[in-house]
Amino acid sequence: MTGWSRGDVAGAEHPGDLLSALLDDELTADAAAAVEAHVEGCPACRTALDDRAAARTLLRSLPPVSPPADFTRRLVERRRRADRRGGALALMAAAVAVLAGLAMADPAGDAASGPRLPSLTSENPQLDTPVDAGPLSAPWIERGAADSADDPGDRVPAPADGGGPSVGDRLDEVTTSLLDLLGG
Amino acid sequence: MVRGWSLRRGRDAPPDDVPSWDEVARTHGDFIYTVAFRLTGNHHDAQDLVQEVLLRVQRGLATFRPGSIEAWLGRITTNAFLDDVRRRRRRPVVALPDDPDQVVPGAPSVDEAIAAGRLPDDVNDALQRLPYDYRATVVLCDVVGLRYDEIADVLSVPVGTVRSRIHRGRALLRSALA
Secondary structure (H helix, E strand, O other): OOOOOHHHOOOOOOOOOHHHHHHOOOOOHHHHHHHHHHHHOOHHHHHHHHHHHHHHHHHHOOOOOOOOOOHHHHHHHHHHHHHHHHHHHHHHHHHHHHHHHHHHHHHHOOHHHOOOOOOOOOOOOOOOOOOOOOHHHOHHHHHHHHOOOOOHHHHOOOOOOOOOOOHHHHHHHHHHHHHHHHHO | OOHHHHHHOOOOOOOOOOOOHHHHHHHHHHHHHHHHHHHHOOHHHHHHHHHHHHHHHHHHHHHOOOOOHHHHHHHHHHHHHHHHHHHHHHOOOOOOOOOHHHOOOOOOOOOOOOHHHOOHHHHHHHHHOOOHHHHHHHHHHHHHOOOHHHHHHHHOOOHHHHHHHHHHHHHHHHHHHO
């Protein structure tokens, strides 16, 4: 690793950074012996070695540094709050996805046979699963796009005349489920 | 996956036992803080660095490899420090006054005695005057306690570069304290 051996001791070459490696016990026995032999007869390298040894001792005797009081506790608490927020945000995002699907699909036809709200229970955690009737292919969008501007009201989802739950009812249901989950 | 961790928990620990984030923060928080402080030189930056390290720990726990957890944490801390230094160097430098409480009280006098009587603050100040890559190498060696080949692995440099930085870094430190 070092390429330094006893043969170099007699030469003019100084061990250089091998002096620190000697201090750190990073040399093979042979290289260490060669460096030590060189230092014995070379005042410059003796001084260099002593300087590095002094610096090394100072660095290694530095005391541990304590964080300010309760720094770690505050970090742990912050992390817990972030975890809770993250969980709540994930649920909210899932709910928004579900509601977006409902709002798009609801006016497609008979509300009573419209898409059903996925159950927000632990048995059905796939909240981000799209409801059936893909929103982009919903007939009302095509119809709306084909309609002239004289019939803008048709673009707005109208409340169902009867039968199935309205989007508003489903929003309440999702909200309740969310609160249950968050409370649990 | 994290079998090495069981070394610190006794032989009966389940092999796939992953240290929790809380556990790392509580048990090794002071160690991470010490390394962060030696790298950054002040409490404000050390706290920012520790938070970044704990974020990385959170992401990296599953990839903890057998070995010393402090070596692993020292590696993460140093890499986070170097990433931050490099990021700052890419941004335009805005000269802001240092926190008055953290201002270095002037370079130590040349005539001051070195060695045993030297205050840790002086050594810390001298350490901060090293170029950041020398500082990182010296801290990994003399604070974290890694071997040269481990440092080379952390910093992605040859072992010869590690040896050279440690040798030169110690010389710079010594002359800063002379």
